Amino acid sequence: MYSQYQLADMYTINPATAAKGLNLLADEGILYKKRGLGMFVSSEAKEKILFKRKNQTLKRLVEEVVLEANRLQVSNEELLSMIKALQTKEGNQ
Amino acid sequence: MKIIECRDISKMYFRQKALEQLTFSIEENKITGLIGRNGAGKTTLLKLISGFIKPTAGEIKVFSEQPFNNLFVSANSILVDDSMSFPAALNLGDIMDAAAAFYSNWHQPLAEGLLDYFSLEKYKYHNRLSKGQTSTFNMIIGLASRCPLTLFDEPTIGMDAAVRKDFYRALLKDYLAFPRTIVLSSHHLEEIEHLLEDVLLIKNGQCLLHLPIYDVKEMMISVEGKLAIADQVLQEKEIIYEQSIGTNHVHRVLLREEASVEELQGAERMGLKIRPVNASDACVYLTDKGKGVIDDVFNKN
Structure with a gap:
């Protein structure tokens, strides 16, 4: 993993901010520290990120879609067919 | 280690209060943003820290010494603002030579590189530069001197958007290469927040908050x-x-x-x-x- 100083240079941010980001990822077990060597990506990192994105990000997006559909009085069938149409289109690519 | 320590400092200009019982301290090698509205006391505070003026009351310590009339503080700190006065007889190259002689950490390659990048010529005179060029040159002196305590008071006044962006990047890159204590005052927090570790917010001469930028x-x-x-x-x-x-x-x-x-x-x-x-x-x-x-x-x- 890049060090806090490399990240600071890459994104023009304060190294303390970069360190904060790395520590947040370490707290979640996505990164781990090796004393004197730096931060490394843990073996379960991918699994953890996928789980989080599915259960937080995607869930919230779906909630928003359903809310907006209700506001616009779009029926469940219509909403599902819209999603299916999009899925077939994406699938063809 | 604490580089700046202010305890209950007040500053009066005649009967006008500029600072009122301000107390805070700044740790070594942090970049702090000094934020406040017009007339909040930012410039007064920076002048007190640099020892240009004396507080009316209270105690101020820079490198554990009183900054007023103090050569040690002068040699280890620099205040960059739009009113930096340089002798009119010296051209930009001469000014750089003088700064190199005074500041022990002066980094000539950086000064030359920045001067060339921003298309400033050494034979030009400081009082003939445009507003933006003056700020750019002052900023170059501020960065290249690599003072353990570097203070910038509204350093981007007059700079165009491209130069401002380059300055912020240059500041961060040289800070990474040579960590030091930096205080940066600005009205435009959104422009500098990515560079900062802490924010010191003052209002009517008093400290409103002093927190990591993340908390703000x-x-x-x-x-x-x-x-x-x-x-x-x-x-x-x-x-x-x-x-x-x-x-x-x-x-x-x-x-x-x-x-x-x-x-x-x-x-x-x-x-x-x-x-x-x-x-x-x-x-x-x-x-x-x-x-x-x-x-x-x-x-x-």
């Missing part, structure tokens, strides 16, 4: 939507800022600690828009002069 970004949330729903959701909560939008919509700002995550999610489901408040806006709300919003001026007539 997380401090407030904004709620926007129908007045009736906002009233219902936000009842008994302290509102920091309020602006009506049309007759039945409202925009309100409150401290994040006032509302729980569940409350906010509930509010979102009822159709209110919840957004984080960026650090710059948070500071504007905190330094509100208590005269309402700008719309009030127009609504009176």
